[in-house]
Every structure is written in structure tokens, then in C-alpha cells.
Amino acid sequence: MATQKSKTSWFCTSCGNESPKWMGRCPACGEWNTMVEETVATGKKEGPKSNAAVSSGRKPEPLSSIDFSAEQRISLNNAELDRLLGGGIVEGSLVLIGGEPGIGKSTLSLQIPLGCPSLKTLYVTGEESAKQVKLRANRLGGSAENCLIYSETLMENIIAEAKEIQPDLMVVDSVQTMFSQAVESSPGSVSQIKETAAQLLRLAKETGIPVILIGHITKEGSIAGPKILEHIVDVVLQFEGDNRGTYRLLRSIKNRFGSTSELAVFEMTGKGLREVSNPSEMLIPMHAEGLSGVAVSATMDGTRPFLIEVQALVSSAVYGTPQRSATGFDVRRLNMLLAVLEKRAGFKLSMKDVFLNMAGGLKVTEPACDLAVVCAVLSSNFDFCIPSDICFAGEVGLSGEIRPVSQTERRVMEAARLGFKQIYVSSFSGVDNAPEGIKVIKVGDIATLCRTLFK
Ligand code: TYD
Ligand code: MG
Numbered sequence: 001m002a003t004q005k006s007k008t009s010w011f012c013t014s015c016g017n018e019s020p021k022w023m024g025r026c027p028a029c030g031e032w033n034t035m036v037e038e039t040v041a042t043g044k045k046e047g048p049k050s051n052a053a054v055s056s057g058r059k060p061e062p063l064s065s066i067d068f069s070a071e072q073r074i075s076l077n078n079a080e081l082d083r084l085l086g087g088g089i090v091e092g093s094l095v096l097i098g099g100e101p102g103i104g105k106s107t108l109s110l111q112i113p114l115g116c117p118s119l120k121t122l123y124v125t126g127e128e129s130a131k132q133v134k135l136r137a138n139r140l141g142g143s144a145e146n147c148l149i150y151s152e153t154l155m156e157n158i159i160a161e162a163k164e165i166q167p168d169l170m171v172v173d174s175v176q177t178m179f180s181q182a183v184e185s186s187p188g189s190v191s192q193i194k195e196t197a198a199q200l201l202r203l204a205k206e207t208g209i210p211v212i213l214i215g216h217i218t219k220e221g222s223i224a225g226p227k228i229l230e231h232i233v234d235v236v237l238q239f240e241g242d243n244r245g246t247y248r249l250l251r252s253i254k255n256r257f258g259s260t261s262e263l264a265v266f267e268m269t270g271k272g273l274r275e276v277s278n279p280s281e282m283l284i285p286m287h288a289e290g291l292s293g294v295a296v297s298a299t300m301d302g303t304r305p306f307l308i309e310v311q312a313l314v315s316s317a318v319y320g321t322p323q324r325s326a327t328g329f330d331v332r333r334l335n336m337l338l339a340v341l342e343k344r345a346g347f348k349l350s351m352k353d354v355f356l357n358m359a360g361g362l363k364v365t366e367p368a369c370d371l372a373v374v375c376a377v378l379s380s381n382f383d384f385c386i387p388s389d390i391c392f393a394g395e396v397g398l399s400g401e402i403r404p405v406s407q408t409e410r411r412v413m414e415a416a417r418l419g420f421k422q423i424y425v426s427s428f429s430g431v432d433n434a435p436e437g438i439k440v441i442k443v444g445d446i447a448t449l450c451r452t453l454f455k
Contacts, residue, residue, distance in 0.1 A: 010035045011190035016228035038185040071257060074169065074210060077115040080266065080275040081108075084237060084250060086258020089169070092208040093257065094201050096175075096229055097250075098215045099239030104248050104266070104273055105214045109171045110136055111272050112212065113147040120146045122167040126153040126177030140272040153187065155180040155199050162203055172200065174214040175229070190228060197232045230254060240363060247360055248273060252302070262302035280306045280418055284359070293380030296391040297372030298411035298423060299364060305407070305414040307391060309359040310369065312376035317353045328358030329373065330365070337374055337396055344400030345446045347381065367395040368405035371424060374446065375453065384454055389421040394429075400446040404429035412440060424449065 010019045013036055017028035025032050073088035082088050089095060099105050106127070113121035114137060121144065125133050130151045148165065152158055155178055162170055172178065178196040179187040186192065197213065204211045215229060217238075230236050236254040250264045266273040284296055284307050293312045298305060310329075317323065326334045334356055341347045354377060358364050371394035379386050393411045395403040404426040405411075412431055415423045416438040425431065427442040434440045443449045 007040060008037050009040045011038055013190060016190050016194060036190070038189045038191055040184065040191060074119070076112050078112070078275060079277065080264035081112070084252050084262050084264045085235060086255055089210045090234070090257045091210055092204050093210050093234040094197070094204045094232070095210070095212045095235040095237065096215055096233040097212060097237045097239070098217050101216055103239040104268055105239065106173050107136070107140070107272050109173055109212055109214055111140055113169065113171060114140055114144050116169065117144040117146060119168040120165070122148050122150060122162060122165055122170045124150045124152060124158055124170065124172045127174055153177050153179060155196055159199055159203050162209060163207065166207065167209060169212070170209050171212045172214065174216060176216055193228060194232070197229050201232060247276070249362060259302055263304070280414065284309045284418070290385045292383045292385050293376055295372040295376040295379060295386055296420070297369045298391050298393040298415050299366050299368055300407055300411065305410045307415060307418060308362060308364065310372045310376045311357045311359065312373070312380045313355040314349070314352050314377055314380040317351050322351060323353040326356040328361065328363045329356050329369070334373065336398070337370060338377070340396060340398060340400050341374060341377070341446065345450055347378065349377070349381065352381070368393050370394065370396040371402060378450065378454060382454055386453070389419070390424070391415050391420045392424045394424065394426045396446065402426040402443055402445060402449065412438060424453070
């Protein structure tokens, strides 16, 4: 009897690179200790790859003669999500929503069909039973007539069912629980995840059904998860923040049909995720006047300006080596800013512990936050309170100069809208028409700033 041979191969759980033998370090992505062994089918078994090559029947054609109509977008009746996707979900696109367990992926993915009662939706659940989904739907307070719940994990069945039902939108929760017969390894393994995503992508492109795919990532980054899928799917949205807090941030990491680094803010309530359309209000908490170590920064995330509170604590170091710690901000950048303060403005911070925190669990990568970080550190160091109607937007250079940042005018407008009376910006930034009620103060370098602010 001819038995089918099965062999094993080693896959990197970070990037999906395949190798015939174990290696301590993945040669493709450079990560350590990420290779896992998996069974791969061999022999002449007909795999999807081989029939994809013969069945398409398409021919290359000139670009100019390709029939073009603007991409069709479907609104999800959720302003934050629609904006994040670039104005609704594009027909035939595959959207991946990633995040740590318990952050609210299943909640959001069920809220989408419940929020669009006019669409025929297919919700495939591999993690929860249909009853559990019903329970959650009751909790979320909606029951869409047109929403079909399908509790299944075998991809071949799901694809067949989707082709028959032809829904307007499909949700698959989650990629780690799905498996295909074309691959021998167990659900959640690198090859199964790749195969599942490839099958869903083919379904989306062939039928035009938009598919939302849920994927878990762990605290350490990703174990056989969304990272591998990033180049397969069209859009990657990732949940950020702390799953113990009430705010959930959803960031667009990749978007073939819109801009990246957009951010949507949700609040987890007893009835699911609520859109927060004005995040500044959550990021600058109301507190009584007179707190030192606090400065407000006018930052941009994608196309939307918002204000965020930067908190710093400077204290004498207990040990010989001072501690530097930052939450939501790059520690190396903090060290650089402290060195600039020491060298260019003469502040002795080398024997001080410095702790930095961005309010709301947000990660800030924009250099425009530098000025607020510097001011928060100095404010804590001198125990001097910066008045709560002042905010900052500027990058700090290595020679202590304050550099202009992009879209300064929009930041000024947002600050004015939220009732700030003064904003410190670089003296090189051109703000021509500042709105009424806010004074734009231009400063050229750190030393001048210290003289004007901490006098
Ligand atoms: P869930 O969406 O299942 O997370 P994930 O699919 O990402 O693992 O659940 C997120 C958490 O939110 C869970 O601990 C319960 C809580 N929750 C609420 O606070 N309110 C709600 O309305 C729902 C449905 C869940
Ligand atoms: Mg879930």
C-alpha cells in the first residue's frame, strides 16, 4: 500500500520563514528562538498552490485597457472604524484585526455585523459556540436579522458555505482556530495560518466579499500570529493599550486603500465598545491646578491632531546608576533628550532617576512630543508647575535647537479648540493665521525656552 510520506520542516513563528533544520536564530528576520517544528505534507497530494496556477485562466493585459471603476466601499456604520479603513471597508479586501487576548477583538467583530442590519453578514466563529455568540449579542444589545452565525473551523466548509450564501460581509474569529485539510499540521501552526489566510484571500478576491479576520498576538509580540499574515492581507488593524483599562486603541498598521498610522479610540463599556470621537478629552485628564512634572503635547496621529498629557518624575538616584524608564515613549530618545538638557542647558540630571509616562496607555513615536517631554522633566526637577493652559509642539535637536514639526497650524487649531491659551512651537515654524484666543510663542532653543517658561 502506498503510504503518503510526511516530513517535518522548521518554521519561524515570527516571520514564517521555512528551514529544513533547526536554527537558534532565524536567518530571515534575525529573531532568536522562534523556530518550531511542523509536519508538512509531501508527495503528489493536490494542494491549493498547484491548482491555483492552472485554474485562473487569466492573461496579462495592458494597464491602459484595464477596466477601472473606483473601489466600492461599504460603510460599517461606525465612524471611527470607517475612518481607520479610509472611508469604509473595500469590497474584496481582507482585513486583519490583531491584538492580545481579552482586548476586545471578538466584541468589535460582532459589533460590526450588529451595527449593519441592512447587510447580509456571515460570522464564522471557531472559538465560541453559536450560543455564546448569541449571549454576547444580547449583551451588546442588538440582533441583526441578516446576521448568520456559523460555528465551524474547517476552511473548506467555510469557503463552500460563503460561496453559496454570498454574504455582503464576512467575519472569521479567529485565524488561529481555523484549519485546512490541505496542510497536515495542527490549527494555529505557521503553515495552517498561512494556508487559512491564503484561502480567505482567494475567496475575497474571487467573490468580492470583504473579509474581516481576527488574529491573536501575545504580550511578547507574536507567536504564530498576525506578523506572518501582514504581507498577505490588505489591511492590518491592531489593538493597542492595556486590556485592564477602559480605553482601547485601534491602530492602522498597513492599509492598501487608505493611510496608515491612523488611530481610532474606543471605550469598553458594559454594552461593548463605544466610539470616542474626541480622544483629547480622554488624554488630558481634568485635575486641579498645581501639579509639577506634567506638560501637554499637541501631537498628530495620522491625519488627526490631539493633545496628550506627558508625565515625568525626577528624583535623586538611590543607586550609583540612575534609572531611566519610559512608558509609551522610546527610552533611548528620553536618554538623548536628557543628554541635550545636560550639555546644552546645563541641568545636572546625570545623578537623577527619570520616569516618563504618556497618559492613556498611548505609544507616541512622533518627535513633536520632545518639547513636552523636556518641559515635563524640567517641571518635575524644579518642582515648578506649568500652567494648565499651556501646551507644546516641537522636536528637540542634538544641539538643543527646537525644530519645527509638520502641520503646526492644525495642532494650534486643536489646542485652541480645547481651550489652551498658549502654545510653544519652534521659531522656524510658519504659523500665519493662529485662531483667536491662543498665543503662539516661538522659541529657538532649549536655553531660551527655560528662560521664558521657568523664570
Ligand atoms: P473579547 O472581545 O472576547 O476579547 P478577545 O476576543 O480580544 O479575546 O472580550 C474582551 C473583554 O471585554 C472581556 O474581558 C469582557 C469585556 N467585555 C465588556 O467589558 N463589555 C462587553 O460588552 C463585552 C461583550 C465584553
Ligand atoms: Mg475572542
